[in-house]
Amino acid sequence: MSIAMNYAEVKSRMEAACVRAGRDPKEVTLIAVSKTKPVSMLMEAYEAGARTFGENKVQEITEKFPQMPEDAKFHMIGHLQTNKVGQVIEKAVLIHSVDSVHLAEKIEKEAAKRNMVKEILLEVNVAEEDSKFGLKMEEVIPTLEIIRNFPHVCVKGLMTIAPFVEDAEENRKYFKELYQLYVDIKTKNIDNGTMSVLSMGMTGDYEVAVEEGATMIRVGTGIFGSR
Numbered sequence: 001m002s003i004a005m006n007y008a009e010v011k012s013r014m015e016a017a018c019v020r021a022g023r024d025p026k027e028v029t030l031i032a033v034s035k036t037k038p039v040s041m042l043m044e045a046y047e048a049g050a051r052t053f054g055e056n057k058v059q060e061i062t063e064k065f066p067q068m069p070e071d072a073k074f075h076m077i078g079h080l081q082t083n084k085v086g087q088v089i090e091k092a093v094l095i096h097s098v099d100s101v102h103l104a105e106k107i108e109k110e111a112a113k114r115n116m117v118k119e120i121l122l123e124v125n126v127a128e129e130d131s132k133f134g135l136k137m138e139e140v141i142p143t144l145e146i147i148r149n150f151p152h153v154c155v156k157g158l159m160t161i162a163p164f165v166e167d168a169e170e171n172r173k174y175f176k177e178l179y180q181l182y183v184d185i186k187t188k189n190i191d192n193g194t195m196s197v198l199s200m201g202m203t204g205d206y207e208v209a210v211e212e213g214a215t216m217i218r219v220g221t222g223i224f225g226s227r
């Protein structure tokens, strides 16, 4: 299957999941996760309609960014080291993977230098897997209460990477949990009203994630093939 066909299929499945959940498909952004893939393949996805690309390495974003059309946007979805924030802050429109006050402080500093406000998500390790980065559920609100005072950082929402499972249904409970936390934060206005993004769901489980309230899904293999 071509990238264009894959992209169209993921889009239509995503839209069908929206319909099942009584949601407007316009609420959900499909992020084409292009890590390890060459720019020629990103351009195939671009021609098929993709405008948002997810990368997990700073070096890949800095290489691909200048080669893509201006309306193609990059999201940083991988673990970010504080010493690389400066390289990526102007190239990634959204950083999904903020998992500490320390990292947010560094983003604050680099954003302040450039007189910009950087949009970020807090990464949450909902399933508490040892192999994954991310805040624990109970750490999210205390962390947010600190970061919301940073003038050059705007917390737009929450992100999770669910466990790798054969049956996507096994992850439904984690998506439900994160959605509930997201709604709690909004209801109690802990975010100062900035939260509007819930980034969850990958190739194996994006339909379940959409049914449970995802507003961004991150699909790599389903669009570009295996890595």
Ligand SMILES: *Cc1c(COP(=O)(O)O)cnc(C)c1O
Pocket (backbone or CB within 6 Å): 033, 035, 056, 077, 078, 161, 202, 203, 204, 218, 219, 220, 221, 222
């Ligand atoms: C690689 C990656 C994805 C995409 O994974 P696929 O299973 O290929 O869709 C999504 N999110 C993050 C954070 C990733 O690193």
